[in-house]
Amino acid sequence: MKNFYRYLAALTIITALSFTFSGVQAGNKDRSGQAGAPELLINPWAGSAGWGGVNTSNVRGVESMFSNIAGLAFVNKLDIGFTQTTWLKGSGIGISNFGLGVRAGETGVIGLSVFSMQFGDLDVTTTDQPDGTGATYKPNLLNFALSYSKAFSNSIFAGLTVRIISESIPDASAQGISIDAGVMYVAGERDQAKFGITLRNLGPAMKFTGDGFSIKSFFQGNDNSISVYQRSESFELPTQLRIGASYDFLIGEWNRLTLAGNFTSNSFSKDQFTLGLEYSLKEYLILHGAYTYENGITAGVNDPNRTNAYKGVSFGATIEVPVSKKSGLILGIDYAYQTTDNFRGTQAFGVRLKY
Numbered sequence: 001m002k003n004f005y006r007y008l009a010a011l012t013i014i015t016a017l018s019f020t021f022s023g024v025q026a027g028n029k030d031r032s033g034q035a036g037a038p039e040l041l042i043n044p045w046a047g048s049a050g051w052g053g054v055n056t057s058n059v060r061g062v063e064s065m066f067s068n069i070a071g072l073a074f075v076n077k078l079d080i081g082f083t084q085t086t087w088l089k090g091s092g093i094g095i096s097n098f099g100l101g102v103r104a105g106e107t108g109v110i111g112l113s114v115f116s117m118q119f120g121d122l123d124v125t126t127t128d129q130p131d132g133t134g135a136t137y138k139p140n141l142l143n144f145a146l147s148y149s150k151a152f153s154n155s156i157f158a159g160l161t162v163r164i165i166s167e168s169i170p171d172a173s174a175q176g177i178s179i180d181a182g183v184m185y186v187a188g189e190r191d192q193a194k195f196g197i198t199l200r201n202l203g204p205a206m207k208f209t210g211d212g213f214s215i216k217s218f219f220q221g222n223d224n225s226i227s228v229y230q231r232s233e234s235f236e237l238p239t240q241l242r243i244g245a246s247y248d249f250l251i252g253e254w255n256r257l258t259l260a261g262n263f264t265s266n267s268f269s270k271d272q273f274t275l276g277l278e279y280s281l282k283e284y285l286i287l288h289g290a291y292t293y294e295n296g297i298t299a300g301v302n303d304p305n306r307t308n309a310y311k312g313v314s315f316g317a318t319i320e321v322p323v324s325k326k327s328g329l330i331l332g333i334d335y336a337y338q339t340t341d342n343f344r345g346t347q348a349f350g351v352r353l354k355y
Contacts, residue, residue, distance in 0.1 A: 035268035036235030037165055039117055039141050040178065040201045043067070044097035046083045046350035050316015050336030052290025054262040054276035056244030057184060057196035061354060062099030065113045065147050068198040068242070069159035070184040072149035075101040075109045076328070076355065083334070083350035087117075088309060088343040094118045095348075104148075111147035111161075116140075142166045147180075157184045165203075165237075171212035178203035178237055192248040199241050205234040239267040256280040260290075270294040270307065289315035301341050310346075311339040329355040 043049040045063040056068045061079040064071030078101070085095040099113040119139050123132040143166070149159030161180035167173065182198035213230040246260035262274040276290030292312045296305030316336035323329040334350035 033268070034236065035238040036174075036206055037167065037176065037178075037201075037237055039115070039143070040163075040165070041238050041240065041266075042087070042095065042117075044083055044085060044095050044115055044348075045081070045099075046085070046316065046334035046336040046348035047318055047332075047352075048336075049085075049338060049346075049348055050314055050318075050334070051260075051276050051278060051288040052262075052274045052292050052312075052314040052338075053242075053264075054244065054260045054274040054290045054292075055246070056198060056242045056262050057194040057246045057260065058244075058258070059196075062101045062111065062113065062352070064149070064159075064182075065099055065101075065111050065145055065161060068182040068184060068196045068244075069111075069147050069149055069161045069180055070157040070182040070196065070198070072101050072109045072111045072147055072159050073107070073151045073157040073184075075103055075111075077103050079352065079354040081332075081350060081352040083348055085346065085348040087346050088340060089345055089347060090343045092120045101147075107151045109149050111145075111149070113143075113145045113147070115143040115145075117142075137170050140166070140168045155186050157186075158182065165206065167206075167208075169212070172208050172210035174206045174208040176203055176206035176237065190248075190250060192250065194246045194248075196244045197242070199239075201237045201239050203237050205236050207234040208232045236268070238269070241265040254282045256283075270296070284320055286318040286320070287315075288317075289313070306341075309340045309343065311341060314338040316348075323353075324355075327355055329353065 043053050043066055045066055048055050048059055048063045048067050053067055059067040059071040060074040062081040081099045083097045087093045087095050096116045099111065101109055101111045104110045121136040121138060124135040124137055125132055143163055145161050145163040147159060147161040149157065151157050159182055163178045165176040165178060179202045180198065180200045182196065185195045187193040213232055214227045215230065217226055217228045242262060242264050244260065244262040246258055249257040251257060258278040260276045264272040272292050272294045274290055274292040276288060278286060278288035280286045294308060296303065297308055297312050299306040314337065316334065318332060318334045320330050320332045323331050332352035336348040338346040340346060
């Protein structure tokens with residue numbers, strides 16, 4: 001009981017610090033659109049995206065490198081995952097994400113993840129040729145993350161992620177760095193109650209530079225040209241605080257029903273509340289769904305209070321099949337769908353190997 005109160009006090013302190021560092025104006029609609037690097041808020045993992053990202057308190061394995069890095073500590077030996085996402089179907093945008101988690105010692109796990117967003121070929125336009133020059137280019141959004149998570153006891157887990165951010169087009173680019181931190185607490189005779197807190201995307205402002213900000217100019221009465229460089233404005237990262245809780249209802253030896261709730265405080269957009277439900281049959285078949293609410297999400301598409309393309313409903317499924325009983329190797333296949341307006345939803349497929 002003493003340990004329980006000790007861990008509860010630690011979680012309370014971390015929560016207070018998280019609210020402090022995430023910014024007093026979190027969820028302020030007047031700051032919407034002022035942050036950059038919005039790809040940092042896109043969940044690239046099919047397993048947790050289908051559950052609306054409500055699993056801040058109980059995410060496990062490589063997917064925790066987005067939802068809550070503390071969950072990486074639950075990797076047994078090795079966890080490898082890959083997900084391909086069709087983002088806002090019809091926009092032509094795809095997301096590829098890879099993650100690797102490897103146990104390092106008795107209590108620690110090291111993780112590596114790579115996020116890539118593809119936009120296809122875009123037409124090059126100029127002021128003289130606004131309909132296109134005939135040439136094309138490809139924007140590049142890449143994130144590389146290195147993580148470490150540790151089990152401090154049978155009940156409390158914590159982790160840290162350092163992420164390198166790269167955004168570029170042929171004549172302009174921006175690089176940055178961000179940090180994620182997370183804590184989990186597990187309680188109950190059969191570890192049924194779980195709590196999680198994570199603070200994401202903490203880092204310095206980013207700024208675009210490159211030849212795309214230079215223009216040729218002439219002095220009056222002089223035929224010689226000079227290059228004039230335009231300085232770009234810097235932009236902040238979309239800092240985010242997430243607090244979640246979940247409880248497992250164990251029905252017999254084969255069935256599990258998990259109820260989960262999540263609160264997300266965004267520094268540059270509206271706060272969100274998510275409620276989700278997951279059913280598991282012997283951990284071989286997992287079905288889940290969730291609803292995410294934010295102010296204005298039920299308004300019409302053209303309503304000025306509506307600032308999100310997502311409708312809030314998400315659902316998905318996971319199948320896990322033992323490949324080798326001797327080694328304990330398990331193959332997992334994930335599917336996720338998120339409902340949207342004006343597009344045909346966001347759809348993700350993932351595959352994982354773990355043992």
